[in-house]
Amino acid sequence: xxxxxxxxxxxxxxxxxxxxxxxxxxxxxxxxxxYRQNSGRGLVHLILIxxxxxxxxxxxxxxxxxxxxxxxxxxxxxxxxxxxxSYFCATTTGNQFYFGTGTSLTxxx
Amino acid sequence: EAGVAQSPRYKxxxxxxSVAFWCNPISGHATLYxxxxxxxxxxxxxxxxQNNGVVDDSQLPKDRFSAERLKGVDSTLKIQPAKxxxxxxxxxxxxxxAAGTDNEQFFGPGTRLTVL
Numbered sequence: 001x002x003x004x005x006x007x008x009x010x011x012x013x014x015x016x017x018x019x020x021x022x023x024x025x026x027x028x029x030x031x032x033x034x035y036r037q038n039s040g041r042g043l044v045h046l047i048l049i050x051x052x053x054x055x056x057x058x059x060x061x062x063x064x065x066x067x068x069x070x071x072x073x074x075x076x077x078x079x080x081x082x083x084x085x086s087y088f089c090a091t092t093t094g095n096q097f098y099f100g101t102g103t104s105l106t107x108x109x
Numbered sequence: 110e111a112g113v114a115q116s117p118r119y120k121x122x123x124x125x126x127s128v129a130f131w132c133n134p135i136s137g138h139a140t141l142y143x144x145x146x147x148x149x150x151x152x153x154x155x156x157x158x159q160n161n162g163v164v165d166d167s168q169l170p171k172d173r174f175s176a177e178r179l180k181g182v183d184s185t186l187k188i189q190p191a192k193x194x195x196x197x198x199x200x201x202x203x204x205x206x207a208a209g210t211d212n213e214q215f216f217g218p219g220t221r222l223t224v225l
Contacts, residue, residue: 004151031211042113042200042216043152050211088151092212095165097142099151 004089004100012106019076021103023089024069030092032065032072037086037102046074046087081109111135113217115201121223127189130220134182134203140164141178142214143186144200152200158184159207188222196224 004025013019023032031050035043049056049065049072056063062075076083084107089100114133122128134141140159144152155174156166160181169176173192178184188195198221202214 033213042218043202043214044216045213048211048213095157097154097157097212097214099144099153102151 004091004098006087006089006100006103008103009101010104010106012108013079015079015081015107015109017079019079019083019105019107021074021087021105023072023074023100025072025089025091025098025100026070027093028067030094032063033090033092034061034063034072034074035088035090035099037088039085043088076105079105079107081107083107113201113203113215115199115217115220117220118218119221119223121225122191123225124193125190127187128191128222129185129187130199130201130222132184132186132201132217134184134201135205135215138203138205138215139181139207140204140212141184142202142204143176143184144202146198146200146219148197155186191222191224193224196222198222 004023007022033048034046037043047058049063060077065072086102086104088102091098116131142157143155146152155169156176157164158178161178176186198219200219202216204212204214206212
């Protein structure tokens, strides 16, 4: 399966700390995206990084991509209680679109 | 701009019954996706449409699942007959770009299906 695997499965941090989650995938990709899912709700797109990019920033989010290692990381700086959610990476290969297994982030106020 | 609409939000049926889900994408979005998300897992793509044509349905269990997107706008996903393992949240998403591009997807709230 092309599905990405995320690490860790669950992460609990104090408000104000940084959160880092990782995604590994199996085959070459066109791009990699990160989505957030709050409990019981649909997914929200956070950021997209193309296969020829190595790093991208958006507000408090920083994404890196290492295509040689087939891995990506998402860093959330200065976390807030509102960042509590599940985070999924998703890869695009041709017309195929695969979500990872997700990291459950809890930010403790 | 209105988001992706889905109905119903919740559905409870018994196994072997039929069920249908409806999705109205964001106006003007060319690509529409249906996903199945089992509790504790990431969404799994079932089928994607570009306008009213199927781009990919390789992960759709075609013996029981079917989907259509008439006139390239609304879409319905049907399960007939349902099995216990079909219990999941069914998510619909749309995107303004063609499939396979840098395609940010906009998701609806999902339909939570429970099969008893």
